[in-house]
Amino acid sequence: MTTSSHSPDPQPRQRSGSFGRAEGLMERAFFATRWIAAPLYFGLTVGLLLVAFKFFQQLLGLVLKASGLDFDDVFVGVLDLIDLVLLANLLLIVMFSGYENFVSRLDIRSHEDYPSWIGHVTFGDIKIKLMASIVAMSAIHVLADFIRVDETSTRALEWSVGIHLAFVVSGVLMAIMDRIMEGSPDTHHADPAPAVSKTAGDGHH
Numbered sequence: 001m002t003t004s005s006h007s008p009d010p011q012p013r014q015r016s017g018s019f020g021r022a023e024g025l026m027e028r029a030f031f032a033t034r035w036i037a038a039p040l041y042f043g044l045t046v047g048l049l050l051v052a053f054k055f056f057q058q059l060l061g062l063v064l065k066a067s068g069l070d071f072d073d074v075f076v077g078v079l080d081l082i083d084l085v086l087l088a089n090l091l092l093i094v095m096f097s098g099y100e101n102f103v104s105r106l107d108i109r110s111h112e113d114y115p116s117w118i119g120h121v122t123f124g125d126i127k128i129k130l131m132a133s134i135v136a137m138s139a140i141h142v143l144a145d146f147i148r149v150d151e152t153s154t155r156a157l158e159w160s161v162g163i164h165l166a167f168v169v170s171g172v173l174m175a176i177m178d179r180i181m182e183g184s185p186d187t188h189h190a191d192p193a194p195a196v197s198k199t200a201g202d203g204h205h
Contacts (some may be wrong), residue, residue, distance in 0.1 A: 023088050029167075034102060034103050035103060035104075036098065037098075037099075037102055037103055038103050038104075041094075041095050041098055041103070042095075043094070044091055044094065044095045045092055046092045048095075049089050050094070051084055051088045051091065052088065054084055055081060055084045055085070055088075058077065058080055058081060058084070059081060062074070062077040062078075062081075071169045072147050072148070075147055076144045076147055076148065076164070079140050079143060079144050080140075082140060083137050083140045085135055085143070086136055086137050086140075087133075087137065089133065090129075090130065093121065093124065093126065093130070093133075094130050095131070096115070096118045097121040097126050098126065099120060100118055100121075101121075101122065101123055101126070104121075106118065113120040120202070123179070124178045124182070127174060127178065128171075128174065128178060129176055131167070131171040131175075132168065132171060133163075133172050134167055134171075135167045135168055138163065138164040138167045139164060141160060142160050142161060142164045142166075145157055145160045161163060
């Protein structure tokens with residue numbers, strides 16, 4: 001009796017001849033193009049430095065003017081600092097998770113300060129976290145406008161709330177779409193080839 005078997009891991013294709021070697025070389029070169037994105041992720045560190053510079057610049061200005069500021073001004077100043085911190089966190093998520101997902105795994109897992117979330121953030125998670133950060137930063141700007149409501153025109157306040165609601169709706173829709181994609185039949189039903197092969201094998205003696 002001969003029973004066909006199915007391996008869950010596809011075996012590498014066997015290439016022969018000059019055309020096969022050329023194809024393998026081309027595919028390896030094509031796969032290596034992912035390293036083009038590596039300098040882009042590293043370039044985001046410049047943006048992180050700029051965010052840090054603006055943070056300490058605003059913090060210093062807030063401290064120097066603190067004695068002459070009322071509570072609302074201090075509150076708005078602190079909200080601006082939180083906004084910059086959220087932006088820095090967003091940059092770190094995109095830098096580390098994007099590099100790990102699309103370029104290469106980080107070989108620093110033995111480091112005592114290695115963040116455990118890096119290896120568990122997928123491309124879908126990056127999109128959701130990106131949108132969540134944008135919504136949080138938008139909410140901070142809306143709150144700052146409400147605190148300075150006497151200095152903000154009604155039209156500007158309406159635009160601020162409208163844009164924030166647009167971000168919220170977009171984030172909810174993106175999360176729903178991601179959940180639908182995760183729950184699609186293609187992600188839950190594996191290739192039925194093993195069962196079919198087993199049945200076919202049992203029918204031939």
